[in-house]
Amino acid sequence: MSNKMWGGRFATGPDAIMEEINASIGFDQRLFRQDIAGSIAHATMLAETGILTQEDRDAIIAGLNEVLAEIEGGSFTFSRALEDIHMNVESKLREKIGDAAGRLHTARSRNDQVATDFKLYVRDTIDTLVVQVHTLQLALVTRAEEEAETIMPGFTHLQSAQPVTFGHHLLAYVEMLGRDAGRLLDARKRLNESPLGSAALAGTPYPIDRHMTAEKLGFDRPTANSLDAVSDRDFILETLAAASICAMHLSRFAEEMVIWSSAQFGFVRLSDKFTTGSSIMPQKRNPDAAELVRAKIGRILGALTSLLVVMKGLPLAYSKDMQEDKEVAFDALDSLSLSLAAMTGMVGDMTANRERMRASASAGFSTATDIADWLVRQLNIPFRDAHHITGQIVALAEQKNCGLEGLTIEDFKFIDQRIDSRIHKVLTVEASVAARQSYGGTAPANVLIQAARWKTELTGV
Numbered sequence: 141m142s143n144k145m146w147g148g149r150f151a152t153g154p155d156a157i158m159e160e161i162n163a164s165i166g167f168d169q170r171l172f173r174q175d176i177a178g179s180i181a182h183a184t185m186l187a188e189t190g191i192l193t194q195e196d197r198d199a200i201i202a203g204l205n206e207v208l209a210e211i212e213g214g215s216f217t218f219s220r221a222l223e224d225i226h227m228n229v230e231s232k233l234r235e236k237i238g239d240a241a242g243r244l245h246t247a248r249s250r251n252d253q254v255a256t257d258f259k260l261y262v263r264d265t266i267d268t269l270v271v272q273v274h275t276l277q278l279a280l281v282t283r284a285e286e287e288a289e290t291i292m293p294g295f296t297h298l299q300s301a302q303p304v305t306f307g308h309h310l311l312a313y314v315e316m317l318g319r320d321a322g323r324l325l326d327a328r329k330r331l332n333e334s335p336l337g338s339a340a341l342a343g344t345p346y347p348i349d350r351h352m353t354a355e356k357l358g359f360d361r362p363t364a365n366s367l368d369a370v371s372d373r374d375f376i377l378e379t380l381a382a383a384s385i386c387a388m389h390l391s392r393f394a395e396e397m398v399i400w401s402s403a404q405f406g407f408v409r410l411s412d413k414f415t416t417g418s419s420i421m422p423q424k425r426n427p428d429a430a431e432l433v434r435a436k437i438g439r440i441l442g443a444l445t446s447l448l449v450v451m452k453g454l455p456l457a458y459s460k461d462m463q464e465d466k467e468v469a470f471d472a473l474d475s476l477s478l479s480l481a482a483m484t485g486m487v488g489d490m491t492a493n494r495e496r497m498r499a500s501a502s503a504g505f506s507t508a509t510d511i512a513d514w515l516v517r518q519l520n521i522p523f524r525d526a527h528h529i530t531g532q533i534v535a536l537a538e539q540k541n542c543g544l545e546g547l548t549i550e551d552f553k554f555i556d557q558r559i560d561s562r563i564h565k566v567l568t569v570e571a572s573v574a575a576r577q578s579y580g581g582t583a584p585a586n587v588l589i590q591a592a593r594w595k596t597e598l599t600g601v
């Protein structure tokens with residue numbers, strides 16, 4: 141049997157393999173809400189502009205609402221022969237209201253229809269993701285306040301660098317996530333133009349009102365070029381780029397959780413709810429959730445890469461290649477959403493081992509920079525020389541197999557006569573972090589100020 145929607149010039153139906161490669165209903169069925177909303181807006185506009193009678197409009201809208209209820213209720217059977225969500229909905233509408241259904245597609249094509257549906261879907265998803273990012277930020281801010289005074293080692297090259305506060309470390313991710321939310325909202329701003337009414341590629345001779353449908357669907361304005369409108373997928377590329385950067389941040393944090401929760405570090409304990417055991421090693425508590433969050437960037441960035449490759453070299457306007465946009469994008473956006481939820485759970489549940497963190501913070505001569513700074517400030521020694529003297533002090537401690545705080549005043553004087561007993565005050569990790577009060581520095585007082593600022597920003601109080 142040839143196709144009902146375009147069967148006029150076809151003698152036979154498609155080969156089974158053609159149907160299989162061509163159908164997108166398996167994944168685009170999740171666009172049903174957007175598809176029906178778009179059709180209702182279109183039908184309403186067609187009636188307002190006199191292209192459709194009021195009776196046909198009413199029948200179409202009532203029918204579409206029935207289709208919506210059927211899909212939501214789970215009684216709708218999707219047909220692969222009908223290719224995609226657009227034709228599944230329209231075909232069901234025809235079953236319900238007869239010929240009037242055929243008038244819905246006046247002044248419209250599946251090309252502008254799919255672009256509209258997908259934009260509406262991406263817009264809704266951005267809104268959900270931004271809420272999720274904010275929820276994770278708030279969980280981090282809450283923990284940062286609790287851990288404002290918790291001292292941990294700060295690393296560069298994963299070597300002990302200088303002590304920092306755990307609260308400061310957690311707030312670093314709050315900043316990253318703040319930029320992520322900003323990027324998603326930027327993408328939302330740019331995507332918010334309606335392609336509907338661009339028709340197949342050239343526009344339409346009917347006296348439609350694209351501003352009206354744009355407004356009904358919450359778009360800021362209609363797109364200004366019909367060729368661009370039906371062949372543009374920047375909106376999903378941009379969203380996937382923002383999603384990839386966000387997933388990269390989550391991956392870095394997840395990696396830290398994996399390291400921190402190891403027996404060797406023991407900085408944090410992840411809760412039973414977010415770890416798994418081993419079937420052979422009874423002692424194990426594996427950070428599976430963190431590892432999976434660490435890995436999700438693979439498919440999210442993969443989606444961005446695969447879609448960029450699909451789009452490159454495509455001549456204007458629509459080509460069926462573009463149907464490949466949805467499957468990877470849905471998977472990527474679902475993955476980011478799940479990762480954000482898992483991270484929020486882990487952050488809220490983890491316990492910090494403050495003693496362990498503090499002990500580790502003073503390892504590796506982490507207050508050496510404080511000695512150099514003391515030499516500069518108290519003895520007016522140029523920083524480069526102070527760096528050299530401190531290097532000799534560290535070498536001596538290493539030789540004596542003790543920490544910097546284990547050195548006596550004689551030890552210090554042996555390296556440089558000018559040093560006096562005041563030096564001991566700067567050797568503790570507490571003094572080190574408390575001193576770092578420069579704007580954006582790790583001092584507990586700063587952490588509390590920044591946490592309060594974020595709390596106000598995120599909760600509005």
Ligand code: ARG
Nearest residue numbers: 164224250251254458462463
């Ligand atoms: N399922 C198609 C897609 O996802 C809808 C647009 C089809 N347009 C067409 N001219 N065949 O891209």
